[in-house]
Amino acid sequence: MFENSRILYDRAAKVIPGGVNSPVRFFNPFPFFAAYANGSKVTSSDHISYVDYCMGYGSLLLGHAYTEVLEAVKLQLDSGSLYCIPTEKEVRLGEMIAELIPACEMTRVVNSGMEATMNAVRLARSYTKKNKVIKFEGCYHGAQDYSLVNIDTSGHSAPSSSGIPKEFSSETIVVPFNDFAQLEEEIRKRNDISCVILEPIPANMGLVVPEKEYLNFIRKITLEKNIVLIFDEVVTGFRLGTGGASEFFGIKPDIVTFSKSVANGFSLATICGRRELLEQFAPTGDVYQASTYAGNPVAVTAAIATISALTRGRNQIYPRMTRVCDSLIDGIRDVARDRKIPCRINSFSSMYQLFFTTREVRDMTSAKTSDLDMFNTLFTALLEKGVFIPPSQFETCFLSYAHADEDIDRTVEAYDYAFNLMRSKK
Ligand SMILES: Cc1ncc(COP(=O)(O)O)c(C=O)c1O
Structure with a gap:
């Protein structure tokens, strides 16, 4: 068979x-x-x-x-698949996202969810001049050094993959999702936290739903302590609605990452957020982020066609x-x-x-x-x-x-x- x-x-x-x-x-x-x-x-x-x-x-x-997305991509392919020169379509995509999502004044396009979250954290560290990252047990942010972290049997952060130095994972603090007290305790007892990163609806421990007021609580406490809040919406972005989880729950994170549904199966991801944060990226700022394939016209065309179809329908x-x-x-x-x-x-x-x-x-x-x-x-x-x-x-x-x-x-x-x-x- x-x-x-x-x-x-x-x-x-x-x-x-x-x-x-x-x-x-x-x-x-x-x-x-x-x-x-x-x-x-x-x-x-x-x-x-x-x-x-x-x-x-x-x-x-x-x-x-999906026909509409494929037709747009086929047309684009006749005009080339990669320029590494800016295109009008990239501008249009940035404008579309800014119009749909109030928290996203600026957008940088990359290729994968992992690239998006990795650079989101780099922005937060540069902005706050602090290193520690808080993430939630069971949330996944891509196969990268700071987020492949678990709690070991002694309650400490430990790499969840071989090949990651302990020094890297020790920069990440892992707390249980939906636990108000533990998060508050970690945040209140230290002054070295750059960001809190989370899937607003975690989809990588099976599906888990945030308790009422949990996301509001996280927004409130991060604002209070000048900690950058990153919504990793690689899964929820454009799936819950065209405004993603931030619109759905009425919460404005500082940085939002999208991928998956944004281009209906083409390889594209975005780091979006407040102008002040995003302008730290080179060449305007000193946070280095680069990629040959970022913003390639094929994936950008797919994203524009997907968002257009979603917005219209x-x-x-x-x-x-x-x-x-x-x-x-x-x-x-x-x-x-x-x-x-x-x-x-x-x-x-x-x-x-x-x-x-x-x-x-x-x-x-x-x-x-x-x-x-x-x-x-x-x-x-x-x-x-x-x-x-x-x-x-x-x-x-x-x-x-x-x-x-x-x-x-x-x-x-x-x-x-x-x-x-x-x-x-x-
Ligand atoms: C919430 C979340 N963030 C980031 C990623 C990483 O995305 P990618 O596999 O495109 O690197 C994933 C992948 O499943 C994800 O679910």
Whole structure:
């Protein structure tokens, strides 16, 4: 059944570490290989079509191969793919973002979420002349030295990857999400904090929702202590609405990073924020940030087309995605109840994740109470039924504008099949 993928994986493992170009793509015994994708579906090299809830880890908000974006990109390709000379389109993109997001007076375009968050922190350190960074346990900001940090068993910051010096991770303080007291304690007891960086709705420990007033509390205390607040909206930007989480929650961070949904599957990210902060970037300021591919006309064209489609269609697109997601979750809850499977589902807008636990999931500690064997059974059973979710409990499932009621029916049936399998195993 997976013969073509198996052959490709055997070839891949010889020339690509682990056979994949990003570790989250691997799952046992080997991942299926994608051949093409359209709308809400991805088709494997084994000619199997899956309803996709990974959607490029949230990048394909409008769906795979969205015509308007692809047409704009095809036109651009005839005029070249890289100039390394400024273009009018880059100006237009900056203007569009400034118009949509009050916190974003200026924008610098880069290529990936990691590049965006890394440079956002560099700006904050330069601006405050302080070094320490506060991040939240379970929030992910890209595979870079200061953010691949965990709390070790003795309660100290430690690198969560080999190859990162302890000296780097010791600059990062990790606190639990949704914990008002610990954050306040860290902030009040020290004077060397440059920034607090967070995913306003964390999507990298499964999905976790901030408690009421939590984001307001963080804004208030960072303002009080002159700490730069960075909203890492690599996932939430343009997904919750055209104004992202900052508009949704009515909070003005100092710096916001976007990627994923901003260019519907093309490689582009942005560092946006207050003029005073952004003007520190060279050549106006002395914070060095540079990239050959930054602002390339292909990705910028995709971003302009995506934002135009989202802005024009926002009254239809966002309510529809939320409605379809809600109906999926209702369906999953119903079959879980019927099959007597204890679980919790966290959801927000067009994102959700299911945890096999009876505890409320509000941070990394509670996310970890989920039964991972059950999650793996779920993942495999869904795959068998033509439904692809991210292969990790600590990722989030994403819907797109292309997901329709027929996908939901198929998906709920697949969850029912998986839950039934779990019951019969017990
Ligand atoms: C919230 C968040 N920030 C940053 C990143 C890093 O983005 P990239 O993979 O484009 O480097 C990710 C990636 O998933 C993310 O979810």
